[in-house]
Amino acid sequence: MASGGPTGTAEGEVTFIKTSENSFETCTSFKERLATSDNDLIVGGGQGGDVFMGAGLNVEVGYVDRVSFNETTCLPELEVLLNVSPKSYGTTYIYSEYHLNNVVKPYLQRMIDDPGTSLERKDTCQQSIDRWDKIISDNKTQRSNAIFRRNIPFDALTEFEYAETSSTASDSAIGNFTTGEGVAKLDIEFEIAGVGTTVSTSFHFSKTTGETNEYGEESEIETGFVLKDDDVLDAFSVDVAMDTVYNTPIFRTKNGQSSCPWEPKTAKRQAVLLTPPADGLVRVDVPSKEAASFKFSLGNVSETNETFTYAVAAPPSSNKDGAKIYLNGTPLDVPVPLQIPYGTSISVTITVERGPKEYNYDKLKIALLSECEEERAWALGIPPEDNKYHYAYKYIDVHFIKPCSEVEINVPEQGWVVYPGDMTEPNPDIRRITVSEYDLNNSDFSLVRVQYRPVNGNGAWINIPGVSDRYNTNWSGWNAYKMAHPDQANDILEKDYTQFFWNTVGLADGEYEIHAWAVCTGNVADKPGFSHIIKGRIERQPPSLIGLPQPSDGVYHVGDEISFTFNKDINCQKINALDNVLLFDETTDLPINIDISCKDNQIFLDPRFDPNEFVENHILRAKLLNIKDLVGNNAENQVKRIKIHSRRESMFIAQSKGIFLKSRRDFMFSGASFYIKSLRDFS
Numbered sequence: 193m194a195s196g197g198p199t200g201t202a203e204g205e206v207t208f209i210k211t212s213e214n215s216f217e218t219c220t221s222f223k224e225r226l227a228t229s230d231n232d233l234i235v236g237g238g239q240g241g242d243v244f245m246g247a248g249l250n251v252e253v254g255y256v257d258r259v260s261f262n263e264t265t266c267l268p269e270l271e272v273l274l275n276v277s278p279k280s281y282g283t284t285y286i287y288s289e290y291h292l293n294n295v296v297k298p299y300l301q302r303m304i305d306d307p308g309t310s311l312e313r314k315d316t317c318q319q320s321i322d323r324w325d326k327i328i329s330d331n332k333t334q335r336s337n338a339i340f341r342r343n344i345p346f347d348a349l350t351e352f353e354y355a356e357t358s359s360t361a362s363d364s365a366i367g368n369f370t371t372g373e374g375v376a377k378l379d380i381e382f383e384i385a386g387v388g389t390t391v392s393t394s395f396h397f398s399k400t401t402g403e404t405n406e407y408g409e410e411s412e413i414e415t416g417f418v419l420k421d422d423d424v425l426d427a428f429s430v431d432v433a434m435d436t437v438y439n440t441p442i443f444r445t446k447n448g449q450s451s452c453p454w455e456p457k458t459a460k461r462q463a464v465l466l467t468p469p470a471d472g473l474v475r476v477d478v479p480s481k482e483a484a485s486f487k488f489s490l491g492n493v494s495e496t497n498e499t500f501t502y503a504v505a506a507p508p509s510s511n512k513d514g515a516k517i518y519l520n521g522t523p524l525d526v527p528v529p530l531q532i533p534y535g536t537s538i539s540v541t542i543t544v545e546r547g548p549k550e551y552n553y554d555k556l557k558i559a560l561l562s563e564c565e566e567e568r569a570w571a572l573g574i575p576p577e578d579n580k581y582h583y584a585y586k587y588i589d590v591h592f593i594k595p596c597s598e599v600e601i602n603v604p605e606q607g608w609v610v611y612p613g614d615m616t617e618p619n620p621d622i623r624r625i626t627v628s629e630y631d632l633n634n635s636d637f638s639l640v641r642v643q644y645r646p647v648n649g650n651g652a653w654i655n656i657p658g659v660s661d662r663y664n665t666n667w668s669g670w671n672a673y674k675m676a677h678p679d680q681a682n683d684i685l686e687k688d689y690t691q692f693f694w695n696t697v698g699l700a701d702g703e704y705e706i707h708a709w710a711v712c713t714g715n716v717a718d719k720p721g722f723s724h725i726i727k728g729r730i731e732r733q734p735p736s737l738i739g740l741p742q743p744s745d746g747v748y749h750v751g752d753e754i755s756f757t758f759n760k761d762i763n764c765q766k767i768n769a770l771d772n773v774l775l776f777d778e779t780t781d782l783p784i785n786i787d788i789s790c791k792d793n794q795i796f797l798d799p800r801f802d803p804n805e806f807v808e809n810h811i812l813r814a815k816l817l818n819i820k821d822l823v824g825n826n827a828e829n830q831v832k833r834i835k836i837h838s839r840r841e842s843m844f845i846a847q848s849k850g851i852f853l854k855s856r857r858d859f860m861f862s863g864a865s866f867y868i869k870s871l872r873d874f875s
Contacts, residue, residue: 226243226245226286227243228242228243229241229288230420232452232453232568233453233568233572234288234290234572235455236443236445236455237335237443238456240290241288241289241290242288242289242331242335243286243287243288243289244285244286244287244288244289244327245284245285245286247283247284247285289328292328293328294573296324297321297324300317300318300320300321301317301321303317304317304318304321334435334436334437334442335435335442337436338433338434338435338436339434339436340431340432340433341432341433341434341441342431342432343429343430343431343432343446344429344432345429345430346419346420346421346427347421347425347427347428348420348422348423348427349424350420351418351419351420352418352420353416353417353418354416354417354418355414355415355417356414356415357413357415413439415439415440416441417432417441417443423450423451423452425449425461425496425498426448426451426461427448428447428448428458429445429446429447429448430443430444430445431443431445431446445457445458447459449461449495449496451564452562452564452565452568453565453568454565454581454582459495460494460495460496460581460582461494461495461498461500462494462500462502462562462581462582463492463493463495463581463582464491464493464502464561464562464581464582464584465490465491465493465537465560465584466489466490466491466558466560466584467489467490467491467537468486468488468586469487469488470487471487473486473588473589474588474589474591475544475588475589475591476591478592479592479593479720479722480546480592480593480594480595480721480722481598481599481600481722482545482722482724483543483544484543484544484545484590484592485541485542485543486541486542486543486544486558486588487539487541487542488539488541488542488558488586489537489538489539489540490502490504490530490532490537490538490539490540491532491536492532492533492534492535492536492537493534494534497534498534499531499533499534500532500534501529501530501531501532502532502560502561502562502563503527503528503529503561503566504519504524504528504559504560505524505526505528505558505559506524506542506557506558506559507557507559510555510556510557510587511553511556511557513549513550513553514547514548514549514550515545515546515547515550515553516544516547517542517543517544517558518542518544518545519540519541519542520540521543524542527561529563542558542588544556544588546592551591551592551593551594552590552592553589553590553591554587554589555587555589556587556588557585557586558585558586558587558588559583559584559585560584560585561576561582561584561585562582565579565582565583566582569583593719595710595712595719595720595721595722596631596634596636596637596710596712596719596720596721597630597631597634597637597664597710597712597721598629598630598631598710598721599627599628599629599630599640599709599710599722600627600629600708600724601625601626601627601706601723601724602626602627602689603624603625604623604624604726604728606728607728608623608726608728608729609728609729609731610696610728610731610732611730611732611823611824611825612732613823613824613825621695622693622694622696623693623694623696624691624692624694625642625656625692625693625706626690626692627640627662627691627692628689628690630664630685630721632664632665634664634666635666635667635668636712636713636714636715636716636717637667637710637712637713638663638664638667638670638673638711638712638713639661639662639664639667639685639710639711640690640709640711641655641660641661641709642655642656642659642692642707642708643660643707643708643709644656644694644704644705645704645705646700646703646704647702647703647705648703653707653709656692656694657695658695659683659692659693660692661680661683662683662684662685662690662692663680663683664684665684669713696730699730700730701730701731701733702729702730703727703728703729704727704729705725705727705728706725706726706728707724707726708722709721709722709723710722731760731821731823732825734820734821734825734826734827734828735760735762735793735819735820735821736758736759736827736828737756737757737759737827737830738757738759741754741755741756741757741814742754742756748812754796754797754798754799754814755794755795755796755797756794756795756814756816756830757793757794758794758819758827759793760793760822761821761822762790762792762795762819762821762822763820763821763824764790764791764792766820767788767790767795767819768788769786769788771817771818772816772817772818772819773786773795773814773816773817774786774814774815775799775813775814776812776813776814776815777812777813778810778811778812778813779810780810784799784800784801784812785799785800786798786799786800787800795816795819797814799812814830814831815829815830815831816829816830816831
């Protein structure tokens with residue numbers, strides 16, 4: 193047996209690869225839109241319309257009411273405090289410059305000024321104010337440095353919109369892999385019949401595992417603007433520039449015309465002018481029951497020469513004592529609109545009467561204004577009078593006489609009438625006058641005197657004969673006067689009211705005024721009291737015809753007006769063609785159908801002739817029966833005669849189209865031709 197032998201080595205490499213790929217893609221998109229406001233309150237960056245967006249820290253702050261009880265006065269007390277919440281939280285802010293300047297910064301400043309704020313928070317608030325100021329200042333610098341792109345003119349009936357979009361895309365991939373390697377070795381020994389060998393076999397292997405994550409991001413920014421306006425006839429020329437920092441548009445108004453709100457660098461479409469009275473803005477020694485009068489001139493100074501409607505107002509804030517203010521007789525409780533053409537002025541009368549208590553009224557404001565601009569100012573918390581172009585105002589002062597005693601007439605009321613048919617009075621010629629509101633406890637108040645005057649007279653007041661004076665028995669001079677005038681001992685004032693009886697017999701018809709006068713003595717002799725002036729009229733005479741009835745020549749031609757005029761207004765509602773106004777053909781004594789109309793002091797007749805009836809040269813007889821005036825006085829019955837000159841139904845047609853010859857008397861023959869004397873075109 194032999195031993196020993198060769199040794200052999202065999203090596204091999206085997207690589208196993210398994211490939212599989214799985215992918216999953218998730219897409220998420222975000223969209224945000226940021227825009228400036230398009231309302232009319234704040235327009236443009238110059239008024240604070242720019243918008244700022246960023247990250248910050250919110251602090252809750254606001255005003256609170258603290259109610260406490262005062263044990264000394266036994267009354268509740270209200271105190272307004274600044275409340276600051278200690279918590280704060282991160283946020284993304286979106287604020288306009290107007291809000292920053294008028295809300296955020298003032299609140300921060302109030303926190304600084306509040307004694308209850310800690311020093312640390314005061315410092316934080318001041319830093320916030322400084323940062324806001326820096327942001328606003330930088331924005332103004334960026335607006336100034338913006339690069340001009342183009343000019344765009346437009347008006348309120350157009351709309352211009354522009355937008356541009358920029359996109360940015362990025363991709364990234366992140367892979368995580370793990371690789372494992374190894375060697376496997378096998379030695380095999382064998383022997384056959386003493387002959388053997390050793391075989392060595394080895395295997396190298398590797399394994400890689402891992403994953404790949406891919407990321408993609410795409411951002412898109414759209415920047416644009418819209419140019420439009422909602423006030424017809426507004427127009428603008430605007431330079432558009434581009435901010436180089438944020439790539440946003442900047443607008444600079446070059447010129448134009450605008451209204452509500454008016455925008456700087458444009459013509460003012462609305463502008464007012466209030467001219468004060470030539471006799472000043474102060475009235476003194478006004479009788480307490482009369483009105484102070486002021487003549488104002490209202491002007492429209494529109495820079496675009498336009499007619500506009502403005503408003504006249506008497507703001508309640510200047511009238512805390514309740515004076516009664518009127519514009520041309522209309523209560524000025526609310527603004528009264530008036531249309532004022534450009535370049536003209538309107539004269540108006542402002543009257544002021546006493547309120548319920550006071551006698552002196554200072555600084556009553558009278559304003560001429562644009563209502564739209566005023567509403568905008570109040571919405572923004574801006575005093576309207578700061579805008580002198582759209583809010584013109586003057587202050588008036590009125591000082592009424594404070595009498596020793598007031599006095600008033602309760603009966604009759606305004607518009608009283610003395611007439612024969614008055615069933616409310618036992619004697620229609622005697623007018624009852626009831627007077628009250630006098631002060632019997634004032635020893636300087638001597639008497640009430642009732643007076644009248646004709647409206648068209650010389651203005652002097654006339655004592656009512658025989659009964660004009662009634663005396664105050666508490667007057668300091670009453671006893672002496674009673675002894676000197678024993679016949680008037682019973683002419684005294686009653687406790688609550690006193691009646692006077694005015695005999696109007698002998699007074700002509702017309703308009704009259706009555707008033708009561710509280711006569712004062714002693715140190716207040718120059719401070720009498722007067723009632724309101726009560727206006728009315730005496731109408732005892734019935735209506736009567738004046739002038740000649742129409743046609744004035746007494747001859748009726750087709751188309752003529754038949755009318756009757758009275759010396760006063762008549763009751764048109766009680767006039768008809770059956771009972772009051774009749775027309776007859778005196779030749780046949782038959783009635784003629786008519787249409788009648790009535791206005792003020794006139795009656796109009798329109799005959800409706802029968803086409804088959806011949807009335808040429810007939811006489812018409814008109815009857816006016818039971819014509820009454822407005823208080824019921826009955827006019828005398830009237831009979832008037834009118835001659836018919838031409839007949840409506842007798843007509844000849846000429847060759848010219850639409851021309852009619854009316855009646856035989858309207859033409860004459862001459863041989864084979866005719867000459868037209870009168871033509872009427874009825875086409």
